[in-house]
Amino acid sequence: MDFFESLLDAWPQLWSGIQITLQLSLGGAALAFVIAVALGLSSISEIGVVRGVSRVLVEFFRGTSLVVQLFWLFFVLPQLGFRLESMAAGIVALGLNYGAYGAEVVRGSLNAVPKAQWEGTTALSMPWVTKMRRIIWPQAWALMLPGLNNLMVMLVKGTALALLIFLHDLTFVVDELRRTEGTYFAFGVGFALYYLISLGFSTVLRMLERRAQRKLGLAPTKAQTAQATAGAVA
């Protein structure tokens, strides 16, 4: 088969691109998650200053566009005397941008935990850590996973900007492949691979969601998150 021979020939090249894309996705997601939880928790803090600072940071990194942030980290920071490697710049930009989106999802989910649950922890005078760890977080976690799932797929797609800071990611490799193997072959393989990568991450997060729901004794729900995600990424 012609197609499989070409695919086999192109595989080493494709695999190196996939690795860059996966590194960016995983690194960006890890950073984004930490930022989302930190900013999400501080956005419901009882201390006004903490709330205010988190609000400003979230709106700033949501509003200034991923591409601008990426270019700022890669082209501007060196001029200010601080050089980041391409990979680091990519991971930090993805982490900040999607972390800020994620903070909105985390905040929304924490707020969606029924008020009686919060009041119950107060009535039992639970310390903050216990309250979060045992009561609030497990419920919020089940609520936030569908939103985080959508954001994860967006983050994977965002890694395709890496070629703008000279990383040889999957999109770059597909464009290279186009020259030797033709447009339809290269892009057909490219779309299939991105689809599989996104689907992989999405499936893992869906499993986590089911698990979180099972722990709460809830039946799995059909993810209904288009509205909430739209609110977070706007």
Place this chain on the structure above:
Amino acid sequence: MGINWDWQDAAGVFPLLLEAFVTKTLVLTVVGSLIAAALGLVWAVALRELPTPVSKVLAWVLDVIRMTPLPLQAFFLYYVFVQLDVMTIAFIVLGVHYSTYMAESYRAGIESIRKGQWEAATALSLPKSRTWRAVIVPQALRATLPSLGNWAIAMFKDTPFLIVIGVAEMVTSAREYGGENFTYVEAFTIAGLIFLAASYPTAVLMRRLEKRLAY
């Protein structure tokens, strides 16, 4: 930053950025959003009305579009439709990509309509097209509108993704100015602030709209 910030460069690049912003970025957003909103509604209705096997295929195609990167899609159309100019390709890519997200929002809006509305339309033996046009869509739109607006804002911030096919939007201008004048600080900072100044108030507006339109 005080040492590196040059007000002269800032003043030099600002008009260029503003021009690219108005003539390209905003145009891309408006046209892209209109295409996405129209196509999204078509997908949402088609997913409910088409026979199951066909609608399953459509749902899968929409999933593939939603789960693969905008820059890759832009590259693909750029090489397939060499005769089209990049702005047209950009309209198509933005419109089609975001239509898959908007279709989800429409679907949620349609599903939020109570069963009695459908039953009433049947009881009055309204034709299918009239049921959609006069009963379902107007009500669904109320629940969907803020979310459509939010996707439009998301699209707005994604317009620089089209840098890969050479659309001369604002960030492209910023990069060109920075490269020619050996200073990126002013150009990229101002570009970011323009994005923020446009998207933040609109996002706040959408939040208000959402509260007002909620039942």
